[in-house]
Amino acid sequence: xxxxxxxxxxxxxxxxxxxxxxxxxxxxxxxxxxxxxxxxxxxxxxxxxxxxxxxxxxxxxxxxxxxxxxxxxxxxxxxxxxxxxxxxxxxxxxxxxxxxxxxxxxxxxxxxxxxxxxxxxxxxxxxxxxxxxxxxxxxxxxxxxxxxxxxxxxxxxxxxxxxxxxxxxxxxxxxxxxxxxxxxxxxxxxxxxxxxxxxxxxxxxxxxxxxxxxxxxxxxxxxxxxxxxxxxxxxxxxxxxxxxxxxxxxxxxxxxxxxxxxxxxxxxxxxxxxxxxxxxxxxxxxxxxxxxxxxxxxxxxxxxxxxxxxxxxxxxxxxxxxxxxxxxxxxxxxxxxxxxxxxxxxxxxxxxxxxxxxxxxxxxxxxxxxxxxxxxxxxxxxxxxxxxxxxxxxxxxxxxxxxxx
Numbered sequence: 001x002x003x004x005x006x007x008x009x010x011x012x013x014x015x016x017x018x019x020x021x022x023x024x025x026x027x028x029x030x031x032x033x034x035x036x037x038x039x040x041x042x043x044x045x046x047x048x049x050x051x052x053x054x055x056x057x058x059x060x061x062x063x064x065x066x067x068x069x070x071x072x073x074x075x076x077x078x079x080x081x082x083x084x085x086x087x088x089x090x091x092x093x094x095x096x097x098x099x100x101x102x103x104x105x106x107x108x109x110x111x112x113x114x115x116x117x118x119x120x121x122x123x124x125x126x127x128x129x130x131x132x133x134x135x136x137x138x139x140x141x142x143x144x145x146x147x148x149x150x151x152x153x154x155x156x157x158x159x160x161x162x163x164x165x166x167x168x169x170x171x172x173x174x175x176x177x178x179x180x181x182x183x184x185x186x187x188x189x190x191x192x193x194x195x196x197x198x199x200x201x202x203x204x205x206x207x208x209x210x211x212x213x214x215x216x217x218x219x220x221x222x223x224x225x226x227x228x229x230x231x232x233x234x235x236x237x238x239x240x241x242x243x244x245x246x247x248x249x250x251x252x253x254x255x256x257x258x259x260x261x262x263x264x265x266x267x268x269x270x271x272x273x274x275x276x277x278x279x280x281x282x283x284x285x286x287x288x289x290x291x292x293x294x295x296x297x298x299x300x301x302x303x304x305x306x307x308x309x310x311x312x313x314x315x316x317x318x319x320x321x322x323x324x325x326x327x328x329x330x331x332x333x334x335x336x337x338x339x340x341x342x343x344x345x346x347x348x349x350x351x352x353x354x355x356x357x358x359x360x361x362x363x364x365x366x367x368x369x370x371x372x373x374x375x376x377x378x379x380x381x382x383x384x385x386x387x388x389x390x391x392x393x394x395x396x397x398x399x400x401x402x403x404x405x
Contacts, residue, residue, distance in 0.1 A: 005062050005065070005066050006062060006063055008062060009058075009059045009060070009062025009063040009065075009066070010059070010063060010077075010080075011059075012055055012058060012062065013056060013060065013063065014080055014084050015055075016052050016059060017056065017084055017088070018087055019048075019052050020049060020052045020053065020056065021087065021088055022091070023045050023048050023049055023052065024091075025091050025094065026041075026045055027045045027049065028095060029098075029125075030042040030045070032098075032099060032127055033125060033126050033127050033128050033131075034128065035121070035124045035125055036125040098126055103135075106127070106131075106135065107135055107138070107139060107312065107313065108313070108317055108344075109122065109123050109126070109317075110123045110127060110131075110132050110135040110136065110317075111135065111136065111139050111312075111314075111315050111316060112317025112318060112319060113317070114132065114136060114315075115315070115317050115319065115369075116319075116370060119388060136315050138311065138312050139311060139312030139314060139315040140310075140311050140312070140314065140315040141298075141299040141300075141301075141309070141311075141314045141315060141316075142308060142309040142310075143299070143300075144277075144300050144308065146303060146304065147277065147278040147279065147289075147303075148274075148275070148276050148278065148303055148304060149304050150270065150272070150274045150290075152304055152305065152328060152362060153274045153275070153326060153327075153328055153362070153363075154328065154329065154330065155198065155272065155274070155329070155330035156329065157328060157329040157330065158329075159327070159328065159329045159360075161360075162360070163358070165358040165359050166358075166359060166360045168181050168359075169194045169327070169333075169359055169360065172194070172196065176196060177195070177196060177200065177226065177227075177403065177405065178193050178195045178226070178227050179193070179194050180192070180193045180194075180377060181193075181194070185337045185347050185351055185355070186318065186345050186346065186347065186351065187340070187345060188320075188337055188338045188339060188340055188345050188346055189337075189338045189383060190337040190338070190355070191335070191375050191382060191383055192333060192334070192359065193227055193229075193333070193334040193335075193375065194359075195227065195331065195332040195333075195334065195403055196331055197273070198269060198273030198274070198326070198330050198331075198332045199272075199273040200403050200404050200405070201273065201402070201403055202252070202253065202269075202292075202402060202404070203231060203250070203251065203252045203253075203268065203293035203295060203399055203401060203402075204219045204220070204223050204228070204231075204399065204400045204401075204402045205250065205257055205398065205399055206219065206243070206244070206396065206397070206398045206399070207219075207222070209244065209245075209257070209398065210244055210245065211242075211244050212242045212243065212244050212396055213234065213242055213243020213244060213395065213397045214243075214396050215394060216228055216229075216374045216376055216381075216394065216397060216400050217374075217376045217379055217381055219400050219402070220376045220402055221379045223402050223404065224404060224405075225376070225402035225403055225404055226377070226378060226404065226405055227375075227376070227377055227403035228374075228375070228376040228400050228401065228402040228403065229322055229336060229367070229374065229376075229400065230367060230368050230372045230373060230374050230397050230399075230401075231246075231297075231367060231368065231398070231400045231401055232248065232250065232264070232295030232367065233246075233247040233248070233263075233264060233297050233368050234246050234247050234368070234398045242396060243372075243396045243397045243398050244398065245398065246258045246295065247260065247263065247264060247296055248260050248261070248264045248266070248280055248295075248297075249266050249280055249282065249294055249296050250283075250294065250398075250399055251283060251286060251287065251291050251293055251294040253293065254291075254292055256283040256284075256287070257399075258283075259282060259283035259284075260282075260296075261280050261281065261282050262280075263280070263298065264280055264296040264297050264298040265277055265278065265280055265296065265297070265298050265299075265300050265365065266278050266279070266280050266281075266286050266291065266294050266295075266296055267294060267295055267296070267300075267324065267365045267367070268286075268291050268292070268293045268294025268295060269291070269292055269293050269294075270291060270292055271290070271292050273332075274326070274330070275325070275332060275363050276289065276290065276291060276294075277303055277363055277365055280296060295367070295399045295401075297365065297367050299314070299349060299366055300364075300365045300366075301325070301349065301352055301353040301356060301364040301365055301366060302325065302356055302357065302361055302362060302364040303363060304362065304363065307353050307357060308349070308353060310350045313348045313349070313350065314348055314349030315349075316348065316349050316366075316369075317348065318339075318344070318345055318346045318347065318348050319346040319347070319369050320339040320343075320346050320347075320369055320371070321335070321336070321337045321346060321351075321352055321366065321373055322334075322336050322337075322366075322367040322368060322372070322373045322374075322375075323335040323352045323355075323364060323365065323366050323367060324365055324367055324401060325356040325359075325361030325364030326362065326364075327359070327360040327362060328360070331360075333356060333359055333361055333364070334375065335352065335355060335356065336373050336374065336383050337351070337352075337373070338373070338383050338384050338385070338386075339370075339386055341386065342390075343386055343388070349366060352364070352366060367401075368397065371386065371387045371388070371393075371394055371395045372385075372394065372395060372397050373385055374394045381394070
């Protein structure tokens with residue numbers, strides 16, 4: 001009888017400890033965010049913590065009353081105590097990472113989650129709107145108050161490379177339409193395509209406009225494109241991620257596909273093949289400004305040779321990214337950066353800006369990222385997009401920049 005009581009007391013101590021630590025973690029989270037744990041459940045947690053504390057005390061009482069009675073085997077005691085200790089350390093480390101004095105993880109989680117359309121709940125589980133607003137206010141890309149000056153770009157201008165990065169761009173065969181350069185960004189694969197004839201670039205649109213997006217490799221094949229990257233952002237009602245409706249202004253061969261002044265900058269090309277970056281004033285204004293093809297996205301990274309002012313990580317976190325830029329000699333740069341298997345790495349806005357600067361871009365802009373980030377060469381994806389379920393696949397999108405022969 002005594003043996004059973006002592007074993008029962010030890011089990012009660014172990015279980016109570018694990019439950020107490022678990023509920024304490026949830027209780028602490030409730031003070032930083034009311035999304036995961038509402039006010040009602042906070043009071044329930046208080047009651048549970050009191051009950052569990054009493055159970056722990058009762059377990060100590062049973063053990064103390066039967067301290068000379070044989071308990072569990074030694075190996076089992078060591079294993080149980082080790083597991084409980086590791087659990088306590090793990091929970092403590094979890095809280096320290098979330099709410100400790102070092103804001104690195106908090107900034108990464110909030111900025112990365114808030115830059116997505118359907119994963120913002122990941123940070124709202126642990127942080128209040130006030131904390132999120134504070135972090136976003138410390139990490140942002142400042143908007144430009146100027147549009148691109150097309151006179152700064154001279155198609156075919158003879159430019160001597162200034163560094164090894166530009167040498168990679170400028171050394172090519174005369175009949176070569178584009179070349180792809182591969183490198184690493186934050187241990188993730190990156191692909192930079194230099195397009196030597198900007199007049200060959202246009203915007204492709206999903207053939208299921210209004211119903212669904214289209215995989216970029218299908219879009220490229222159907223448009224007989226030799227090179228393609230994903231384009232602008234899209235409207236995502238109820239987080240259905242179908243990519244059926246492009247966001248903002250979309251223009252294809254001077255035809256208005258979508259027209260909205262909500263969010264983002266207009267990114268596209270005029271008849272001369274010059275990349276234009278302007279504030280979104282609507283599709284009619286974009287046509288008057290000279291756009292032939294355009295999509296809408298943000299932020300702008302470089303305008304007229306001036307890099308954007310980026311505070312912190314830019315407010316977009318680290319993820320798979322796509323960007324577009326143009327050099328003063330008219331060479332257009334398509335950039336795609338992959339994420340890692342856990343989608344915790346990739347490129348920040350600062351990374352994109354610095355890469356574009358290295359290769360000589362005087363105008364550059366961010367395009368849609370995440371699972372949308374794709375580069376297609378000859379009808380085949382050459383990068384490795386990863387979705388939120390960890391699957392190595394892309395998703396349907398509404399627009400793309402394509403290169404035809």
